[in-house]
Amino acid sequence: MFLGVVQSFFLAFVLLLRSSNNIGLRWFGASILATALIFLDVYVCYTGLIKYVLFLNDSTEALVLIIGPTLYLAIYCFLKREDVTFKKHWWHFVLPIGYFLSQIPFYLAPISVKYNAYIGAYYSKFPSAKIPESFNHGYHYIKDIFDWLVLVTFLFYTILSLKMVWEEKSRLTEIGVKNRSSKYIFTRNTVAVLFLLLVIIFMVYYSFDDDGGDHYLGIFHSCLAFLTTYVLLSESRFFEKSWVADKYETIGQSKSDLNLASIESYVDENKYFLRQDASLNDLASTLKVHPNHISRIINQGKHSNFNDFINQKRICFSQGKLVDPNFSNLTIEAIGALAGFKSKSAFYTAFKRHTETSPSAYIKSFSPKL
Incomplete structure (x- = not known):
């Protein structure tokens, strides 16, 4: 679990620092960072290291409610090809922010309250600490339905x-695109992982009380962290021979095999355009x-550029x-x-x-004249 946490932090920082021009990857990196913090909390609780930072117990619960929105917004950026800003999509974060605010009394509670919450989840047979009678447990109403909030989210x-x-998928099928782009495949697989995570969370909540099954989620998270790293590295140009090729060196296909007709054939038949x-580097890689x-x-x-x-x-x-008329x-x-x-x-x-005319003028030129 610890290696998975370390790998997640590394992956999150790489995505956040290296994706300044890609908002989708930034949201994806934010999601990975949230999971890294969550399972760091789980790790210190399972190992008992939480005793050194007991005041931080259960401090990452609100982040669990952020995973769904951030992954969705990443997918939205990739498929809708629109940048997502907090100003426009703030409502996705109402629940996690609301939950965080509802738990402020717990975050500010005496250390004895944090201790009781910890042993209640992991060592129920241990004696509990005495809590001041004046302490208000009102935050428990929301905390008690936290599992349901996670599942619904x-x-x-x-x-x-x-x-x-x-x-x-329907749009690509409609326009006759047979070869799915790497971006589409990545988002499709991300949704599959999101669904699988939902199933595992449900099984853990159904089978264990409190935080008893979090180690299974931790194992899944660690495997996912390394799998995600592998996928991102596989998409990198670092492993392509063309990354170190000479200026006119060709890879796999010789110059005599490739001509304008074969390029146009691929671009037209696969609706690559x-x-x-679509880019010169991507087509060359293909x-x-x-x-x-x-x-x-x-x-x-063609006497023109790509x-x-x-x-x-x-x-x-x-x-x-x-x-x-079918597209009117x-x-x-x-x-x-x-x-x-x-x-x-x-x-x-x-x-x-x-065409030396605008799209609207082009349409008017085909409209019936009265």
């Missing part, structure tokens, strides 16, 4: 996350060649959808997103550059 955010992944995360080699082929064959090459295909796709219920911005553009401004700029 995890169930709620599992359903929300599952709904979002299902909608993304519809992916918002085709197992150096990015500069693909760039040179496109430059020579971004223009991809945007041209996106514009052709969007032109068909803009005048298709979608806004211009939605069709732009469907075509792979990350923002409305990017879509309008690319559309005007390639």
Whole structure:
């Protein structure tokens, strides 16, 4: 369990420090940091080290209610491709903040209260300490339903996350994308883990009183910490041969095997241009060649760079959808997103550059004239 806690802290700090331009990874890192603090608390309780910091007993309970919201917001950023701010999504944190405020009397309670709470959970046969008669135990009303709050929170955010992944799957199927992006697969697996965690929490709460089964959750957390590290390292370019390749060195596929026709064939057949995360490095990694080699082929064959090459295909796709009656219920911005553009401004700029007209003017040109 201790190794899992250490690994979680390391992973959380890496994600929080190295993902300044990716809000989704920051929320994911915040979730991992919360779990690291929670299971550090569990570890010191199981080992008896809590006696040195008894005043911190049960101080991480509110963080348990943060795991669901932070994982959901990370998935939201990945799939909706929108940044999430606390100002806009504050309501997700009403429950954990409310629970924290309700437990302030316990946090400020005499050490004897903390001692009794600890031995009551782990050593019920030990004698309890004497508590001042004037002490108010009103906080127990909320504390007694903490397990139910955890289960309801995890169930709620599992359903929300599952709904979002299902909608993304339907969207990709609708536009004919066969190969799922790494981002989609990662979020789908995250939802699966969230559901599995919900099941394990329910089984532990059902089988044990108080905190008796937390070590099972700790084992699951440790395995998950190392598995997450493995997944993130697997996605890193560090292990790709192209990471240390010479400028025009190709990997796996020789220069003679790759040409403009084969590149276009892959991009068109797999609807690669519809992916918002489409990039020269990603395509090169998929085709197992150096990015500069693909760039040179496109430059020579199309007299344009990679971004223009991809945007041209996106514009052709969007032109068909803009005048298709089956897509008349979608806004211009939605069709732009469907075509792979990350923002409305990017879509309008690319559309005007390639067609010398705006999307709205293009639609009007196909409207019946009265």
